Amino acid sequence: MGQIAAAGPQAPSVNLDKLDFMTTTLDAAIGWSRKFSIFQYPFITACCGMEYMATACSHYDVDRFGAGFPRFSPRQADVLFVVGTISHKMAPILKQVYDQMCDPKWVVAFGVCTCTGGFYDNYATVQGIDTIIPVDIYIPGCPPRPENVLDGLMKLQEKIQKQGLRSTQPSAETPA
Amino acid sequence: MSISATLSTKFSQEVTDLKEANGQLWGYVDKRAVKKVCAYLKNDCGFNILMDLTCVDYLHWEEKADRFEIVYNLYSMKANERIFLRARVSEDDAVIDSVDSVWPAANWLEREVWDMFGIRFTGHPGLKRILMYEEFQGHALRKDYNYSKRQPLIGPKN
Numbered sequence: 001m002g003q004i005a006a007a008g009p010q011a012p013s014v015n016l017d018k019l020d021f022m023t024t025t026l027d028a029a030i031g032w033s034r035k036f037s038i039f040q041y042p043f044i045t046a047c048c049g050m051e052y053m054a055t056a057c058s059h060y061d062v063d064r065f066g067a068g069f070p071r072f073s074p075r076q077a078d079v080l081f082v083v084g085t086i087s088h089k090m091a092p093i094l095k096q097v098y099d100q101m102c103d104p105k106w107v108v109a110f111g112v113c114t115c116t117g118g119f120y121d122n123y124a125t126v127q128g129i130d131t132i133i134p135v136d137i138y139i140p141g142c143p144p145r146p147e148n149v150l151d152g153l154m155k156l157q158e159k160i161q162k163q164g165l166r167s168t169q170p171s172a173e174t175p176a
Numbered sequence: 177m178s179i180s181a182t183l184s185t186k187f188s189q190e191v192t193d194l195k196e197a198n199g200q201l202w203g204y205v206d207k208r209a210v211k212k213v214c215a216y217l218k219n220d221c222g223f224n225i226l227m228d229l230t231c232v233d234y235l236h237w238e239e240k241a242d243r244f245e246i247v248y249n250l251y252s253m254k255a256n257e258r259i260f261l262r263a264r265v266s267e268d269d270a271v272i273d274s275v276d277s278v279w280p281a282a283n284w285l286e287r288e289v290w291d292m293f294g295i296r297f298t299g300h301p302g303l304k305r306i307l308m309y310e311e312f313q314g315h316a317l318r319k320d321y322n323y324s325k326r327q328p329l330i331g332p333k334n
Contacts, residue, residue, distance in 0.1 A: 088328045089309050095330055123316045123325060124308070131331040 027164030034078070034104065035157040036066035041077035043097060046084025048111035051143040060146040065153055074100040079156070080133075085113040086126040098133045104163075106136040106156060111143050118142060179221055179259065187213055191261075200258045207246075207263040211273040211299075214248065214261075218278050223250040223259060226279035229286060231293040235319035243267040244295060248275070265295060274300040292317035 044052060056062050056070070063069075071077045074097045086094055098107065109129055112118040115138045117127035129135060136159060139152035180201055183191045190209035195202050205213050217223040228249040234240040242264040250259045265272055274297035275282045286297045287306040294315035297303055305312065309329060314321055326333060 088326075089307075091328060091330050122323065123321070123327070126328065126331065127326075131328075 025164075028161075031161040031164045035160040037069075038065070038067035038079050038153075038156075038160075039069050039071045039077050040067055040079045040081050041072070041074050041097070041101070042070050042081045042083060043094060044081075044083040045086060045090060046111075046113065048083045048113070048143040051146060051149065052081065052083045052110060055146040055149045060150060062150070062153065065150070065157065067153060074098075075102060077101055078105060080105065080107045081110055082107065082114045082129050083110040085118070085120055086129055086132075087124050088126060089124075091126050091132050094129065095132050104160075106160065107133055108137045108139060108152065108156060109135045110139050110149070110152075112140045113142075115140050179257065182221065183213075186216070200260060202260045203262070205248075205261045205263050207265055207272045210246075210248075210261075210263050211275055211278065214250075214275045214278045217250060217259070222252045222254045223257075224253055225251040226275070226281045226285070227251045227258075229275070229282055229289065231289045231295060231317075233293060233317065233319045241266075244270065244293060246272055246289065246295065270294060271296045271298060273298055274303075276300055291315065294318065 042049075042052060054060060056068070061068075067079070074080070078101075080098055080101060082094065098105075107129075109115045113120060113125070114129045117125050121127070126132065137152050137156045139149055141148050144152070180194050180196065183203065184194055187205075187209065190206045190213055191203050192206075193202075193204045226248065228247070230247050230249075232245045232247060234243055234245065244265040244267070246263045246265055248261040248263070250261065251257070252259075263272060270293075272295060274286055276286065276297075276299065283301070284306055286300055287303060289295050290297065290300075290303050291305040291307050292315055304310070308316065311329060312327055314325075
């Protein structure tokens, strides 16, 4: 509730219960509003997509966390969900999609293939998408269960809250 | 007359080592005759489906004179019969006739064999890589392709 400082001997008495406003810091307010309106871009390439769909549908209901609005244009998205194996042939496209997203933006590596390449230790697969773009949250699993995904999403919300107004861009240049 | 007898009489020179195993016919075909034999099998013996066309790399196999073998897996829908034909291809002359004109299904299968094993198919309408990108050097499923070799388009090498 609002805090009214006494302003000298003639300050009027104020009934605090009637005040319908609150104060906060701008950082905290921005963080709070951002973390509950995550527009996700699902970049789905493989079997992890089934688990992503399970998470997004009504049983697990990702909308409870304010992330129920997938956008299929990177221009309108806040969080890039990279779901499934990324091949070297696909890597430039992923990088382009990331570059097209507007700041602030975050990246979730969904499933072990996006985290490290998983068991695809071969000529065709990117050994972790963090070799191409910066990643905020890693959700391992093959595929991760929806509970695991929600846990990762809540950790991302914590991160967004703490970030406040600071830019989400890494200080160093992303490897290209 | 059975397929086996027909093949061994009509193509006694070209088709060799015919044997039956697990109720299916196996044999080797001379790579110069592969198009002729395949056309005959499709048009006169009813093998209307090319189930698969792939390649095996026999690098360092003492008993194999030629490094590669192209495997044709044919199926006759009418007779419910299968036949597996193999054609020997050497490393120095890694070229074989395309059977795209016999079964259009061969188009992408031959592109895959070219992409992964580096076998050229003469007469193919558009022999380019199907899975890997054009910048990729070498052929990934050859036994002498180092499995840890990485050729990313972007990002760090190895």
